[in-house]
Amino acid sequence: SQVPPTVNLDNCDREPIHIPGAVQSHGALLAFAPDGTLRWASAGAAGLLGVALPALGERLGSGHFGGDAQVPLAIAGGMEPIEEGMPPLQHEATLAGRAFDVSVHRSGGLAVAEFEPRRSGAEQPGAFAIRAHRGLDRLRRGRSVQELLELAVHEIRALTGFDRVMAYRFRHDASGDVVAEARDEALEPFLNRRYPASDIPAQARRLYVTNTLRLIADVRSAPVPLEGSGPPLDLSQGVLRAVSPVHIEYLTNLGVGASMSVSIVVGGRLWGMLACHHMTARHVPYGVRMACDVLAHVLAAGVQSQLSAEHASRVADAASLRGHLVEALLVGDDPVLSLRTYAEELRDAFEAQAIAIAEGGRLSLHGDLPQQGVQSLLEWLRQPERSLDSGLFAANAHAELPPGIAADLGSWCGVLALRFDEVADAWVVILRREQIETISWGGRPEKQYVNGPLGPRLTPRGSFEVWKETVRGTAVPWTATEREIARQLRDELGRAASVRHAELGRARN
Ligand code: BLA
Known part of the structure; x- marks a missing residue:
C-alpha cells in the first residue's frame, strides 16, 4: 500500500491522499497501458464485474469482458481525447447482464477505468432529469449568498436523500462555518458550528478544487488494494479513490456511514463545500452525483455574482x-x-x-x-x-x-x-x-x-x-x-x- 504506515494528527497534511494504493469497495478499477496491457487492478475486480479479465501484465483479448468490444473501446477512448489531470469521460456498460457506470480518465500514461454497479430499481433517468432541472430553477431564484446556500442544501437533499446536507463556508484563515443545513429532524443540528482549517488539510483542499465531487459510499467497509506494479497510480481524478484513514476515523466518531461533498469553487478558489452525511452506507448513482456537481457549479456562479x-x-x-x-x-x-x-x-x-x-x-x-x-x-x-x-x-x-x-x-x-x-x-x-x-x-x-x-x-x-x-x-x-x-x-x-x-x-x- 502507498499509505504511510502511520498517518496521524501531526503528519496528515503530508499524507499523499492522491496515491492511496486502494479504492473504495463499491466498485472496481482497471488501468491499461496504451497497448492494452493490464497494469493495475483492484483486488477481486473480475468477481465484482462478473467477466474474465487479462492477468496483470497481459494484453486485452477477445475472450475478455464477455467478448464485448464496447468496453475495451471505451477504455481506449480514455487514452485519446483526455489529457492527464482532466476529469473522466463517462460510459455505460452491461457486463454479464448487469449495468455499470464506467468513468475513464488518463493517469501516468495509463487509461484508468472505474466501474460502479448500477443499483436495480433506480429512478428512471428522464424522471430524474426533470427533478434536477426543477431544482436548478429554484436555485437560480436565490437573491443573496445565504438564500442561495439554503436553497442548495435543500435541493441536494431532495436529489440524494442524505440524512444531513450542510453548506460549509470557508473563512479568511480556511476555518469554516456551517451556514446552512437541511437534515433529518432526529439528528442534532450542526448549523452555526465552526471548524478549524486542519479538519480539511491543504492537500485535500487543492484536490477538491479540480475534482469537485467525492462520495464515500460506505465509511465502515475496508478499502480494496490495487494490485500491479510500477510507480504509484495517481487517483486525483478518480471517483473510487480510497479515503484517508484519519478522515474515516472522523466520520466514524460522528456515527456517519456515508459522506459526499461537492466543492463550491469561486474565482478558482475553494470557497465552500456542500457536505452530506448519511447515518448508514449510501451509494449515490453516478448520474445523481453529476446533477449535484452541476448544481454546485450554478451555485458557485450565483455566489460569485452576489459577492461582487x-x-x-x-x-x-x-x-x-x-x-x-x-x-x-x-x-x-x-x-x-x-x-x-x-x-x-x-x-x-x-x-x-x-x-x-x-x-x-x-x-x-x-x-x-x-x-x-x-x-x-x-x-x-x-x-x-x-x-x-x-x-x-x-x-x-x-x-x-x-x-x-x-x-x-x-x-x-x-x-x-x-x-x-x-x-x-x-x-x-x-x-x-x-x-x-x-x-x-x-x-x-x-x-x-x-x-x-x-x-x-x-x-x-x-x-x-x-x-x-x-x-x-x-x-x-x-x-x-x-x-x-x-x-x-x-x-x-x-x-x-x-x-x-x-x-x-x-x-x-
Ligand atoms: C476531508 N474533512 C474532509 C472533508 C470534509 C471534512 C467535509 C471532505 C471529504 C468528505 O466528503 O467527507 C471535514 N466534515 C468535515 C467537518 C465536518 C464534516 C469539519 O462533516 C463537520 C461537521 N481531518 C481532521 C484532521 C485531519 C483530517 C485533524 O479532522 C488531519 C490532521 C484529515 N480530512 C482529512 C483528510 C481529508 C479530509 C486527509 C481528505 C479525505 C480524502 O479525500 O481522502
Whole structure:
C-alpha cells in the first residue's frame, strides 16, 4: 500500500491522499497501458464485474469482458481525447447482464477505468432529469449568498436523500462555518458550528478544487488494494479513490456511514463545500452525483455574482457614509459630537463591535470598551516613532500591541485606528473583539461522541476546541477593502479638518 504506515494528527497534511494504493469497495478499477496491457487492478475486480479479465501484465483479448468490444473501446477512448489531470469521460456498460457506470480518465500514461454497479430499481433517468432541472430553477431564484446556500442544501437533499446536507463556508484563515443545513429532524443540528482549517488539510483542499465531487459510499467497509506494479497510480481524478484513514476515523466518531461533498469553487478558489452525511452506507448513482456537481457549479456562479454585488454596495454605502461624516464635521462646532452621531453606522460599515472617537484629551466611546485600554492605546499611537501607514494603524492580534495595552484592552484584539487631524490630534478608532467572544458553540454540550484511536480531537467538539486554541487573542483581520475604506475616510475627514482649521484661522484674524 502507498499509505504511510502511520498517518496521524501531526503528519496528515503530508499524507499523499492522491496515491492511496486502494479504492473504495463499491466498485472496481482497471488501468491499461496504451497497448492494452493490464497494469493495475483492484483486488477481486473480475468477481465484482462478473467477466474474465487479462492477468496483470497481459494484453486485452477477445475472450475478455464477455467478448464485448464496447468496453475495451471505451477504455481506449480514455487514452485519446483526455489529457492527464482532466476529469473522466463517462460510459455505460452491461457486463454479464448487469449495468455499470464506467468513468475513464488518463493517469501516468495509463487509461484508468472505474466501474460502479448500477443499483436495480433506480429512478428512471428522464424522471430524474426533470427533478434536477426543477431544482436548478429554484436555485437560480436565490437573491443573496445565504438564500442561495439554503436553497442548495435543500435541493441536494431532495436529489440524494442524505440524512444531513450542510453548506460549509470557508473563512479568511480556511476555518469554516456551517451556514446552512437541511437534515433529518432526529439528528442534532450542526448549523452555526465552526471548524478549524486542519479538519480539511491543504492537500485535500487543492484536490477538491479540480475534482469537485467525492462520495464515500460506505465509511465502515475496508478499502480494496490495487494490485500491479510500477510507480504509484495517481487517483486525483478518480471517483473510487480510497479515503484517508484519519478522515474515516472522523466520520466514524460522528456515527456517519456515508459522506459526499461537492466543492463550491469561486474565482478558482475553494470557497465552500456542500457536505452530506448519511447515518448508514449510501451509494449515490453516478448520474445523481453529476446533477449535484452541476448544481454546485450554478451555485458557485450565483455566489460569485452576489459577492461582487455585496462588495459594490459596501463600497457605495461607505462612500455615502463618508459624505455624511464630512458634512457633519464641516457644519458642526465640535468634531467629537459631530462624528458621534454616526458611530453606529461607522461600526457597522466596518463590521466592528465598537468605535472610539478622540480629540486631544477628550474621548467618546461606543460599545463596551475599557476607557483605560483605549486611552493607553491612543497614547502609544501618538508617539512620534509610531510610523502610521498614511495615518492608519491596523492590528488584529494582542501580540501586535505592547503587552500592557493588550491587557488593558481585554477581549478587544482588533484595532483599526486613523488619525484624521494632526493639529487637533483627532482620531477614529474602530475595534473588533476576540473571535472566541463573537461565536458560541452551537452543539448540545451533553452530546457524547464515541472516540476512535486518535481520541476526542476527531469529533466536532474536539475540533472546535482546537479552533479556539488557534485563534486565542486574535480578531477577524481587516480586509483590503476595509483598509481602503478607512484610508479614504482618513483622507476626506483630513481635508474637512483642514478646511475647518482654515476657517477658524480666518475667523480669528
Ligand atoms: C476531508 N474533512 C474532509 C472533508 C470534509 C471534512 C467535509 C471532505 C471529504 C468528505 O466528503 O467527507 C471535514 N466534515 C468535515 C467537518 C465536518 C464534516 C469539519 O462533516 C463537520 C461537521 N481531518 C481532521 C484532521 C485531519 C483530517 C485533524 O479532522 C488531519 C490532521 C484529515 N480530512 C482529512 C483528510 C481529508 C479530509 C486527509 C481528505 C479525505 C480524502 O479525500 O481522502
